[in-house]
Amino acid sequence: MFKIIIYLILFINSYGINNIDINKLDTHSKDGTLFMSLDSLNKIGIDLKRSKDKFIINTDIGKYFLEGDKIITTHKEYRYLSKPFRLKKKDYLPLKLILELNGLYLKDKTIIRSIEPKIPKDFPKKIISLSPGITEKIFALGGEDHLIGRTSFSVYPKEVKNIDIVGTMFEPNLEIILDKGPDMIIAETHFRKKLMLTLNSLGIIVTKYQTPTNILEIYKSITELGNLIGRTLEARGLNASLKDKINYTKFILKDQEIPNVYYVLGSGKTDITPGGDTFINALMEIAKGNNIAKEKKGWRYSLEELILNDPNIIFGSEKTINNMLREENYSFLTAIKEKNYYIIEDDSIFNLPGPRALTEGIYEMVKIFHPKLIEKLEGIY
Numbered sequence: 001m002f003k004i005i006i007y008l009i010l011f012i013n014s015y016g017i018n019n020i021d022i023n024k025l026d027t028h029s030k031d032g033t034l035f036m037s038l039d040s041l042n043k044i045g046i047d048l049k050r051s052k053d054k055f056i057i058n059t060d061i062g063k064y065f066l067e068g069d070k071i072i073t074t075h076k077e078y079r080y081l082s083k084p085f086r087l088k089k090k091d092y093l094p095l096k097l098i099l100e101l102n103g104l105y106l107k108d109k110t111i112i113r114s115i116e117p118k119i120p121k122d123f124p125k126k127i128i129s130l131s132p133g134i135t136e137k138i139f140a141l142g143g144e145d146h147l148i149g150r151t152s153f154s155v156y157p158k159e160v161k162n163i164d165i166v167g168t169m170f171e172p173n174l175e176i177i178l179d180k181g182p183d184m185i186i187a188e189t190h191f192r193k194k195l196m197l198t199l200n201s202l203g204i205i206v207t208k209y210q211t212p213t214n215i216l217e218i219y220k221s222i223t224e225l226g227n228l229i230g231r232t233l234e235a236r237g238l239n240a241s242l243k244d245k246i247n248y249t250k251f252i253l254k255d256q257e258i259p260n261v262y263y264v265l266g267s268g269k270t271d272i273t274p275g276g277d278t279f280i281n282a283l284m285e286i287a288k289g290n291n292i293a294k295e296k297k298g299w300r301y302s303l304e305e306l307i308l309n310d311p312n313i314i315f316g317s318e319k320t321i322n323n324m325l326r327e328e329n330y331s332f333l334t335a336i337k338e339k340n341y342y343i344i345e346d347d348s349i350f351n352l353p354g355p356r357a358l359t360e361g362i363y364e365m366v367k368i369f370h371p372k373l374i375e376k377l378e379g380i381y
Contacts, residue, residue, distance in 0.1 A: 020044065020109055020111060021109050022034070022036075022095075022106070022109055025037075025043070025044070026039065026040040027040070027095070028087065028092050030082075030085070030092075031082070031248065031251055032247060032248065032250065032251025032254070033082040033094050033095075033096070033244075033247060033248070033251070034094070034095045034096070035084075035085070035092035035093060035094055035095060036092065036093060036095045036098070037091065037092055038050065038055075038090070038091040038093060039090070041093065041095075041098060046098060046099075046102060047059070048093070048098065050091055053067065053068075054066060054067040055067075055084065055091075055093065057098065057101055059101060059102045059103065059233075059236075060102070060103060061119075061232050061233055061236070062232075062233045064233070064237065066084065068083070069081065069083050069379070071097075071101070071237045071240060071241055073142070073233045073234050073237045074142075074233055074234075075141070075142030075143070075231065075233075075234055076140075076141065076142035076231075076234045076237065076238070078237045078238055078240070078241035079241060079379065080094075080097060080240065080241045080244040080245065081244055081245055081248045081379050081380070082094035082097060082244050082247075082248065094244060096243065096244070097240045099111065100236060100239060100240035100243060101236050101237065101240050103116060103236065114223075116223055116227065116232075117223070117224055117228075118227075119227050120227070123146075123228070123229055123230035124146060124182075124183035124184035124205075124228075125146055125183055126146060126148045126180070126181065126182045126183045126184075127143070127146045127147050127148065127149075127182060127183065127184050127185075127186060127229065128147075128148060128149035128150070128166055128177060128180065128182045128184075128185045128186070129147060129150050129151070129154065129185075129186050130150075130151055130169060130172055130185060130186070130187040130188075130191060131154075131169065131186070131187055131188040131191075131211070132151070132153045132155070132156070132169070132348070132352055133188060133211065133212075133221075133352050133354045134186050134187070134188060134209070134225065135147070135150050135154035135156075135160060135163075136154075136156055136352060136354045136355065136356060137221065137222060137225050137354050137355065138186075138229065139157050139159065139160070140222075140238055140354070140355045141222070141225065141226050141229065141231040141234045141235060141238060142231060143229045143230070143231050143234075144159065144163075146229065147163050148163070148164065148180050148182060149163065149164050149165070149166040149176070149177065149182065150163045150164070150165060150166065151165065151166065151167060151168055151169045151172065152167070152168050152169075153168065156348065156352075156356065164176075164180070166180070169190060170190060170192075172195070174195075174198070174199075177199070177204070178202065178204075182204060183205065184204075184205045184206070184207060185199060185204060185205070185207070186206075186207050186208075186209070186225070186228070187206060187207070187208045187209075188208065188210070188211045189208075189209075189210050189211040190211070191206070191208050196208065207228060209221060209224065209225070211353065212279060212353040212354075213277070213278065213279055213353070214278075214279045214282055215246075215282050215283075215358065217279070218279065218353050218355075218357070218358065219242070219243070221353075221354075222235050222239055222242075223235050223236075223239065226238075238355060242358050245358070245359060245379075245380040246286060246358060246362070248377075249286060249287075249362060249366070249377060249380060252373055252376050252377060253286075253287070253288040253366070253370060253373065256288045256370050256373070258288050258289065258290045259289055259290065259311075259312040259313050259369055260290050260292050260309065260310070260311045260312045260313070261284060261289035261290060261291060261292065261311055261312065261313045261314070261315070261368075261369065262291075262292050262293070262306065262309075262311035262313070262314045262315075262335070263280065263284070263291070263314075263315055263316060263350070264314055264315070264316035264320045264324060265299065265316065265320060265351075266320060267316075267320050267324045267327065267330070268323045268327060270300070271300070271301040271302060271306060272299050272300065272301065273291075273293045273299065273301045274291070274293065274299060275293050275294070275295075275296035275297045275298050275300075275301075276291065276293070276294035276295060276296060276297065277298070278298075278299070279353050279357070280351070280357075281293075283350060283357060283358075283361055283362055283365060284365060286362055287362050287365035287366045287369055288366070288369055289313070289365060289368075289369045292305075292306075292309035292310075292311050293305070293309075303329055303330075306330075306333070307332055307333065310333060310335075311334070311335050312335060312340060313335055313341070313369065314333070314335040314336070314340070314341040314342070315341065315342040315343075315344055315368055316343070316344060316347065317343065317344055318343045318345075321341055324336065324341070325341075342368050344364065349361040349364060350364075350365075356381075359380050359381035362380065363378075363380050
């Protein structure tokens with residue numbers, strides 16, 4: 001039996017398991033999530049066992065512990081909602097979450113190994129982040145001990161105040177950067193190629209990522225960054241937690257009526273809102289709001305389109321909402337007349353494509369779109 005399990009594990013690692021009929025294994029559906037018994041998970045090659053009140057998962061990259069509602073890794077803990085349960089003396093665990101922790105995913109009836117970047121031999125010990133999104137993710141991955149510099153735009157989480165500022169996102173101070181002697185600088189789309197070449201010529205490695213534009217790219221960016229900084233275990237744990245929370249959110253909201261909503265980023269001379277090709281639109285869809293600008297690409301909108309589509313709900317920062325209230329042109333909107341507008345104190349929760357957008361950001365949207373259900377989603381962040 002032991003040899004069979006080892007063979008299955010090796011087979012998963014190489015090719016995936018083909019044509020497994022999940023329905024023929026010991027499964028149970030609960031709150032929109034498919035659970036599988038511990039015995040069945042072992043049968044398909046998952047190295048998982050129970051130890052008193054926790055579960056231990058041995059994977060190809062290290063060990064996880066599931067204890068209560070926590071995924072515990074070496075450097076970080078992540079909360080999840082689809083907790084294991086016991087039925088007829090059998091333990092059942094959330095299948096997709098367990099697969100995610102093992103670097104696997106389910107497609108139809110096939111378990112497939114995810115394509116992950118190669119883990120480098122050496123990891124940077126002194127990192128400067130030149131992107132608020134990168135800074136947020138480094139903290140979320142438990143890599144903040146290696147962060148020695150950030151830009152003035154990086155203000156989340158609150159612990160970031162202990163990290164020195166090296167300039168702005170668009171104009172980092174080269175002298176301060178050189179004085180700190182980083183092993184690596186990590187930046188995103190906005191970073192200028194000229195500055196990148198200058199730093200490379202001085203022996204400083206610069207890694208530049210594309211800023212995520214959708215939710216799948218957020219997951220991918222977490223995986224890539226985790227591998228880069230030696231937090232692969234945490235990257236899988238974080239992604240498993242995020243996907244589990246989003247799946248639960250979709251289940252809770254599945255039968256709700258969908259209001260027409262408008263997220264105002266700019267008002268007055270120019271109307272700015274996220275179009276259908278933005279990750280913010282994807283957040284609205286998960287929160288069961290119909291973005292009236294979903295047919296548009298990019299961020300531009302017109303007053304005529306806004307009046308024509310007349311949203312039920314408007315939300316945005318205090319500045320942008322107040323601009324709308326002062327302008328007579330917006331007074332014809334139903335949401336303005338009925339005072340159905342909402343001020344977001346910190347709209348960076350929507351605007352930065354990272355873990356917080358997928359948890360706190362979606363939570364804040366649901367609080368506006370479907371306030372009666374918000375108690376059921378308090379665990380998503």
